[in-house]
Amino acid sequence: MFFSKDIFILAFIVVTLFINSIYSEDITVKNEEELINALNQEKDSIIKIIGKIIITEKITVNSSNSKNNKSITVIGDISTKPSIDLTNYIIFENCLNVTIKDIILYGDLKFNNNRKISIENSVLNCTVDATSTNTNSIIEINNSNIFCKDINNSESCLKILNYHTVIHNSNIKGNIVPYKRIIGVSGNNRYLNITNSIINGNNYNQAISIEKGLINIKNSDFINCANYLENGGGGVLKAEESYVDIKNSTFSNSFSRDRGGIFFIDNCPSLDIDSIEVRNTTSTSSGYVIYINQDTEHNVEKSIIQNVYHVGSGNKNIKSVFEEGFIACVDNYATLSINNYYGQDFYGKNLSGGTFVVKHLATLYLNNIELDNIYGIGVNTLSLFLTVYFISENGPKIYIENCQVSNMENASEKPAAILIWQEKSEIHIKNIISQADGSLDINNFVVDNYFSLNVVPFIYSFSASHNSGFRSLTYSTIEITSSRFENMYFNNGLISDFENNFATYNIYSSVFSNINGVNGGILNIKTDDVISNRIAFIHSIFTNNSASNYGGIVYSTNPNISRTIFFIECTFINNTASIGSISYSLNKLSEPFFSNKNSIMKENSFATNPSYIKFTNDSLTSISVYSGEEFPGKIACSIFDDYDNIINIPDNNLNDLSTLKLENFVFFSLYQNGTNNGQIVGLANCYYWNNECSISNIKRTYKVFSKNSINIEVEIKNCNETGFINKDLYNFNIKSW
Numbered sequence: 001m002f003f004s005k006d007i008f009i010l011a012f013i014v015v016t017l018f019i020n021s022i023y024s025e026d027i028t029v030k031n032e033e034e035l036i037n038a039l040n041q042e043k044d045s046i047i048k049i050i051g052k053i054i055i056t057e058k059i060t061v062n063s064s065n066s067k068n069n070k071s072i073t074v075i076g077d078i079s080t081k082p083s084i085d086l087t088n089y090i091i092f093e094n095c096l097n098v099t100i101k102d103i104i105l106y107g108d109l110k111f112n113n114n115r116k117i118s119i120e121n122s123v124l125n126c127t128v129d130a131t132s133t134n135t136n137s138i139i140e141i142n143n144s145n146i147f148c149k150d151i152n153n154s155e156s157c158l159k160i161l162n163y164h165t166v167i168h169n170s171n172i173k174g175n176i177v178p179y180k181r182i183i184g185v186s187g188n189n190r191y192l193n194i195t196n197s198i199i200n201g202n203n204y205n206q207a208i209s210i211e212k213g214l215i216n217i218k219n220s221d222f223i224n225c226a227n228y229l230e231n232g233g234g235g236v237l238k239a240e241e242s243y244v245d246i247k248n249s250t251f252s253n254s255f256s257r258d259r260g261g262i263f264f265i266d267n268c269p270s271l272d273i274d275s276i277e278v279r280n281t282t283s284t285s286s287g288y289v290i291y292i293n294q295d296t297e298h299n300v301e302k303s304i305i306q307n308v309y310h311v312g313s314g315n316k317n318i319k320s321v322f323e324e325g326f327i328a329c330v331d332n333y334a335t336l337s338i339n340n341y342y343g344q345d346f347y348g349k350n351l352s353g354g355t356f357v358v359k360h361l362a363t364l365y366l367n368n369i370e371l372d373n374i375y376g377i378g379v380n381t382l383s384l385f386l387t388v389y390f391i392s393e394n395g396p397k398i399y400i401e402n403c404q405v406s407n408m409e410n411a412s413e414k415p416a417a418i419l420i421w422q423e424k425s426e427i428h429i430k431n432i433i434s435q436a437d438g439s440l441d442i443n444n445f446v447v448d449n450y451f452s453l454n455v456v457p458f459i460y461s462f463s464a465s466h467n468s469g470f471r472s473l474t475y476s477t478i479e480i481t482s483s484r485f486e487n488m489y490f491n492n493g494l495i496s497d498f499e500n501n502f503a504t505y506n507i508y509s510s511v512f513s514n515i516n517g518v519n520g521g522i523l524n525i526k527t528d529d530v531i532s533n534r535i536a537f538i539h540s541i542f543t544n545n546s547a548s549n550y551g552g553i554v555y556s557t558n559p560n561i562s563r564t565i566f567f568i569e570c571t572f573i574n575n576t577a578s579i580g581s582i583s584y585s586l587n588k589l590s591e592p593f594f595s596n597k598n599s600i601m602k603e604n605s606f607a608t609n610p611s612y613i614k615f616t617n618d619s620l621t622s623i624s625v626y627s628g629e630e631f632p633g634k635i636a637c638s639i640f641d642d643y644d645n646i647i648n649i650p651d652n653n654l655n656d657l658s659t660l661k662l663e664n665f666v667f668f669s670l671y672q673n674g675t676n677n678g679q680i681v682g683l684a685n686c687y688y689w690n691n692e693c694s695i696s697n698i699k700r701t702y703k704v705f706s707k708n709s710i711n712i713e714v715e716i717k718n719c720n721e722t723g724f725i726n727k728d729l730y731n732f733n734i735k736s737w
Contacts, residue, residue, distance in 0.1 A: 032056065035084070044071045049082040049103055058088040061095065069096040069115070076103035076122075086126075092117075100124075108149070113137070117163070119144050127154055131161040138164040148175040148182060148205070156184030156209070164191050171198045174205030178228040181206040181238075188212050194220050199236075201225030203253070207236045214243040225262075226255040233291060234264030235281070243270045243301075254281040259291035259329065261313070266293050270301040271336075273308075278343075280312035286357060287329035288313040288346075294334040297361070306339035314347035324353030324387065326374065330362040330396075337365040344372040353387035358396045360389070369403040377411040384408045404484070480507040490517045493524030493555065495535070505535040514544045520555030520584070521545040521575070523565070523592070536566040542582075543573040550607070551584035552577040557609075558590050565592035572600050579648075580607035587611065588642045608641040 027038040028048045032055050038047045039061045063069045072095055076082025086107020092098045092114055099118040100109075104125075111117055111130040117139040124146045130139055139160060148157030157174065158165075165185060174182050182205050185192045191214040198221045199207045206227040208215070215237070225236045232238065235256035244265065254262045261283035265271055271292070281288050290305065305328075313326040326346040330336045338356075346355065355371060358364050374384050385405055388396055485494065494515055495505070515521045522545065523535075545552050552575035554565075575581045582605045585591040591608070594600065615621050619636040639647035 029053065039072065039090075042070065046073045046075065049074065049076045049080075049084065051080045052083045052085065054085045054087070055090070055107070056087045059090040060093065061091065062093040063096070064094040069094055071095065071097035071099075073097075073099040073101065074103065075099070075101045078102050111139075111163075116140070118142070123147075125149060127156075128158045128160070129154065130159070130163050132163050134162070136164070137162060138166065140166045140168075141170050142166075142168045144170045146170065146172040148173065148180075150175040150177055154180075156181045157205070158183045160185045160187075160190075160192075162187035162190060165193070167192075167194045167197050169196045171200070173200040174202040174207075174225075176202060176204050178204050178226075179232075180204070181209050181227075183208045185209070185213055185215075186211040189214065191216065194218070196220060198223065199225070201235075203255075204228070206232065206234060206238065206256075209234070209238040210242050211240045212242060215239060215245065217246040217249055219247070220249045221252070222249065222254070222262075223252045225251075225253075228257050231258060232256070232264075233258045233266070234260040234262070235283070236262045238264040238266075239268050240266045242268050244268055244272065245270075246273045246276060248275045250277040250279070251281065252279040254278075255315075256283045256285070259283060259286040261288040263287075263290040263292075265290060265334075267295055268292075268300070268303075271303045271305075273305040275307045276305075276309075278308060278310040278312075280315075281310075282313065282315040283325075284323060286323075286331075286353075287325040287327075288323075289325075289327045290336070291325070291329045291331070292334045292336050293331040294362075295332055297333045300335060303335045304337040304339065305341070306337075308338075308341045308343075310341065310343040312345050313343070314349065323348050325357040326355040328355075328364070329353070329357040329359070330364050331359045333361050335363040335365075337367070338369065339365075339367045341366075341368070342370045346371070346374045348376040352382060353389075354383040354385045356386045356398075358386070358388045358398055361396060363397045365399045366403060367399075367401045369400075369405075371404070372406045374405070374408045375411070376409070384410055406487075480505075480510055482508070483510040484513065485510070485515060486513045488515050490515070490521070490524075493517055493520040494522045495524070507535075507537045507540055509538070510540045512540065512542045512545060516546050517548070519547055519549050520551040521547050521553055523551075523554045523556070525554070525556040525558045525561055525565075525590075534564055534566075536568060537570050538566075538568045539570065540567075541571045541573070542575055543571075545575045547577040547584075550577055550579050552581045554583040554585070554592055555580075556583075556585040556590045556592070559586060561590060562588075562593050567592055567594045569595055572605070577604075579604065581605050584608070604645065606643055607645055608643065610639045610647050611642045613637045613639050 025041060025043045026046045026048065027034075027041070028050060029035045029038050030050045031053060035047065035049075035053055035055065036057070036059060038045055039059060061072065072092070074084075081104075082102065083104035084106070086105070089108035089110055091110040091112060093112040095114045097116045097118070098111065098114050099120065100122055101118070101120040102122065104123045106125045109124070109126055109128045111128070111132075113132050113134060114130075115134060115137055117130065117137075119139075119141045120143060122144045124144065126146070127149050128146075146158070157180070158172075160183070163185075165183075172182055174180070182199060182201065183192070185208070189212070192208070192210055193216045195218045201207055201222070201224045203224045203226050205225065206229075207222050207225045222236045227233065227235045227238075233256060235254035236251055237244075238260070244263075251262050256262075256264070258264070261281040262278065263273075278289060283291070285291075289310065292303070294300070310327070314323070326348065327341070327343060328336060328338065343355070354376070355374065356364060356366065371385075376384050385408075386398065386400075388398070488494070494512070494517075512522055517524070522542065542553055547555065549555075553572065572582050577584065581602075582600065583591055583594075584607050586609045588608060591606070597606075614637060616636040616638055618634070620633045623632070641647065
């Protein structure tokens with residue numbers, strides 16, 4: 001016998017409808033008793049709630065008591081404002097499907113070993129505790145609002161173990177109990193997907209904790225999330241041994257008492273955060289945005305944060321003992337890449353480390369970073385941009401490319417670094433250069449408008465001593481390419497405190513603008529500096545830099561730098577100083593090498609310490625007088641440097657005497673080369689003023705120079721004794737007339 005295809009399909013539909021009629025039932029309930037009876041049906045049930053129902057009993061719905069795992073749907077009749085008020089809780093166990101739809105529910109929901117749980121178009125004022133041993137169990141929350149109950153006996157509002165979880169187009173708000181989290185997910189390879197949703201921590205609760213899972217967040221907002229646990233970490237997210245993927249989301253008003261104001265990432269094999277907005281995040285420990293740690297050395301699939309707009313790190317009203325990392329702290333063996341990141345308005349009340357902190361053996365990549373308005377205050381604010389701590393020999397690696405940092409203020413009680421503080425470690429920025437003890441390679445980095453209460457270095461690399469300055473480790477290399485340094489002030493220059501460490505500095509195609517100091521805006525080289533460093537500025541531009549005293553760009557009193565410091569084809573525009581708008585040095589031998597010196601030589605652009613004196617044009621150069629007779633004119637000389645520039649004292653407006661100091665005067669004396677046959681009567685000691693003097697020694701401001709005297713021949717003529725009487729008019733026992 002043969003059946004046609006159409007007859008077979010019809011028979012199948014009839015059988016299917018018959019089976020469904022046996023195993024499903026629509027039930028309408030209006031009170032507690034009816035609801036309990038409906039939930040205990042062996043058949044699949046669609047339970048319609050009419051109006052408000054108050055449940056006083058603990059209810060357990062166990063599908064294992066049925067012949068087959070059943071499905072239960074609790075749905076409200078929206079025309080009757082349906083709600084269920086649980087004095088205790090409902091437990092659903094071993095159900096195939098549990099659906100809660102179109103209802104308001106107060107109380108606690110518990111799920112155990114259910115295959116699928118769906119919450120749709122509902123408002124829950126409750127806690128959810130879900131546990132499963134099934135491999136494919138799933139919870140779906142769609143178009144719902146969940147308000148976490150104010151409880152103390154559960155660590156999470158939604159406590160989920162071994163369920164896949166999907167939250168879509170929903171709002172979840174925390175309670176007012178600190179030390180709690182909203183969503184806690186654990187279980188091997190279980191995923192948590194959150195899309196188009198809002199998670200509100202209510203200023204007391206952490207948003208999410210996930211362990212050994214996969215978390216995907218897209219197009220969602222996290223607001224007012226806070227973690228007050230001392231060893232918790234992550235104001236929004238704590239992820240341990242999990243895959244993390246976050247896209248197109250915002251994070252506002254986040255706080256963590258421990259590490260990670262927003263993200264605490266611990267031993268995660270993959271991290272991918274893209275296109276997020278951050279507003280006002282704070283940690284009283286490490287990493288205001290992210291703290292990332294890897295305990296062991298192994299490759300991760302991905303570890304990246306990119307395309308970030310960030311306004312606000314730090315809170316003036318929060319007390320803390322130690323803070324570090326306005327954006328990130330990278331620890332142990334962790335690796336993190338940060339690309340296309342804009343951040344502004346960072347405030348550290350007890351700041352130790354700067355915007356980025358790298359510890360131990362971690363690796364940090366920074367590319368296209370723009371930061372503005374960074375303020376740090378504290379007892380030990382080490383730096384405002386990058387701080388490196390280290391306790392091993394191999395060292396962390398840091399790569400920096402295309403960065404701009406503007407408007408930094410360091411109010412530390414102790415000296416610190418502007419850009420980098422490095423302790424007992426190597427540092428590699430952008431590219432690893434094969435050197436014995438590491439390298440620093442900065443490409444396209446801009447620093448704009450920096451202020452410090454203390455004299456601080458631009459880069460500080462801790463080694464044997466604590467002298468400030470732009471410093472590096474022994475045999476290291478610092479490479480700076482296509483970068484800008486703007487609007488800064490230093491007492492002793494951007495680069496100072498040189499050591500005998502054979503380091504190399506190569507600075508290519510960079511701009512130094514509006515850098516101000518006392519002596520040498522860029523370089524300050526002292527007499528006792530042992531210069532084994534090689535410093536080369538190549539095709540760089542120096543514009544609008546100044547020194548209030550000497551050397552707008554370079555100040556050097558060291559006699560051995562012409563073969564170690566080089567300016568190769570550099571451009572100098574509108575640099576100023578009282579003496580030496582480009583360079584002031586002890587003499588020409590203590591001056592750096594300038595490849596295009598002839599073309600940049602202008603009035604007062606190069607100057608040295610006084611080198612010699614000579615008579616002025618209107619000075620007496622030979623004198624013939626009788627004993628006791630006044631000289632017939634003045635004896636005057638001027639001081640000149642190695643470039644035949646006349647030394648001007650005072651070097652500012654002659655009418656502004658209030659700015660002059662005694663230490664800036666050059667004193668001189670007139671003396672004779674023997675006292676047996678003559679004496680000088682009158683004023684023989686004076687000071688250099690208005691470019692004239694007769695000089696024998698230099699006081700304080702200038703170094704003593706060898707050609708510091710000149711001779712004048714004086715003839716004492718014999719008197720015509722006819723009609724005259726020789727007398728000792730001045731009691732020197734020398735005759736005069």
